[in-house]
Amino acid sequence: MDFTQFLTTKRYNKLKNVIEKRRTDLTIVLENIIDPHNISACLRSCDATGIMTVRLVYDGSQPFPKLSKTSSASASKWVETIKYDTIESCYKDLKDENFDIFTTAMTNKSVSLYEVDLTKKIALVFGNEHTGVSEKATQLADANYLIPQIGMIQSLNISVACAVSLYEAFRQRNQAKMFENPQLDSNQIYDKLNQWAQR
Numbered sequence: 001m002d003f004t005q006f007l008t009t010k011r012y013n014k015l016k017n018v019i020e021k022r023r024t025d026l027t028i029v030l031e032n033i034i035d036p037h038n039i040s041a042c043l044r045s046c047d048a049t050g051i052m053t054v055r056l057v058y059d060g061s062q063p064f065p066k067l068s069k070t071s072s073a074s075a076s077k078w079v080e081t082i083k084y085d086t087i088e089s090c091y092k093d094l095k096d097e098n099f100d101i102f103t104t105a106m107t108n109k110s111v112s113l114y115e116v117d118l119t120k121k122i123a124l125v126f127g128n129e130h131t132g133v134s135e136k137a138t139q140l141a142d143a144n145y146l147i148p149q150i151g152m153i154q155s156l157n158i159s160v161a162c163a164v165s166l167y168e169a170f171r172q173r174n175q176a177k178m179f180e181n182p183q184l185d186s187n188q189i190y191d192k193l194n195q196w197a198q199r
Helices: 010-020 036-048 071-077 087-096 135-140 158-175 186-197
Strands: 026-031 053-057 080-084 100-103 122-126 143-146
Touching: 010 186, 026 036, 026 087, 026 158, 036 053, 036 071, 036 158, 053 087, 080 087, 087 100, 087 135, 100 135, 122 158
Parallel strands: 026 053, 026 122, 053 080, 100 122, 100 143
Antiparallel strands: none
16 A cells, blocks of 8 residues: 555544644653663653654663564554663753753652652653662752652652653643644655654
8 A cells, every 4th residue: 555545544534633732841761771671661661652863872871772573562662762872962952942851860869750840851761770860860860850759768660750751742742732733744644654654
């Protein structure tokens, strides 16, 4: 089936509806994440909440893991990824694109997730499973936030923290009616449809 014929199928309608809700003004940064299942789960949350692109930073201290072949890994087909060798180069691109950068570091200056305006252009940074966000990533960020907790263990799995954060962003953005009109223009939507139709 050529692309012209594809434009009349049910799958076309599904893809078009999804692409029209994709946002380029919210992204996440995954820094040196080891477990491929965690990466896959994060990508699945990104797909579910309309994120177009994810930034992956691997500075050589950890190898880039192969994404698992579980069902959640299929989200990697629908969420674009950009790889970086350093957090500085990743942050430079984000700043050039006018993103505010928030790390998930727990510092005495961290604010609650629920106090952050997630309707603005923002990048959320999640760190390694064992060491968290690097000191460099924290220092260079605009601010830090934490997810309030009342349990004995004051930490969440990276993929859970990502999902909680993204769904708070989704809630705020949905309340602000940000998904009612496409952010991409008609040419971008058409090009993306052409790409996704091949997957």
